[in-house]
Amino acid sequence: MKLIEAKGLTVRFGGATVLEAVNFAVEPGEIVTVVGPNGSGKSTLLRALLGIVPSTGEVRRKPGLRIGYVPQRLHIDRGLPMPVGRFLSLPRRRGAAEVAAALARVGLPGAEARAMADLSGGQFQRVLLARALLMAPEILILDEPTQGLDQPGEAGFYRLIDEVRREMGCAVLMVSHDLHVVMAASDRVICLNGHVCCEGTPQVVSNAPEYRALFGLGTQGALALYRHAHDHDHEHDHGHGHDHAHPHHAEGGQDA
């Protein structure tokens, strides 16, 4: 049985159609990566699949599906002291042993008393991953989880995702700009631009004319160019998740 399935998924914000007639499914254990330009509806697709933005068409989740969600942006009020341990116990109360195990698993043993606001970008992302792991997820949904991390931080974070996926046997649905990762680690790639432009194995997608039109003709070089053209506003974002360019989209800690 499919974990999540969408048919004819359409999302409109005001008069704007952000996603149109998207057909999409994730099978158990599968790694699916969503790529596409900024504003192409990647985050909206994930949020519609999670049921936290309204959509028309059909979205089906396996009954009782356990989802671990790492949102693209998570705004934490810096005026409020928020220890890591308490953050992991929100909104659902978690036992101390459970929290300790999750932190150890993401490489932050004993971090319970540290303040969320004092974490580095990479540590912050690891805490978000720990929170997702506390769901004992059948599917991990990660929205640009390495945005704002440096290259070693990014590589380490992807290794960690891969390890936990193997241990838990969960599926992974991820938005990523990192073509290396997309190529090396995805079973399937969805190229999105308001609709599904193309989809298939990484090889098929990277050779598809629709993909090449969006990302240019090269591979890594083209993606680097793309990042420079569109993502320079994130370069100084150290991953605390608040995107100053779009403060009205800040997501406030959904427990999906």
Ligand code: ADP
């Ligand atoms: P991506 O993740 O691919 O960069 P998003 O899914 O965040 O794109 O956004 C797609 C489009 O929908 C953008 O034009 C964005 O401004 C708009 N959008 C996203 N969320 C909302 C919202 N809650 N209200 C209005 N417009 C939104």
Ligand code: MG
């Ligand atoms: Mg996004």
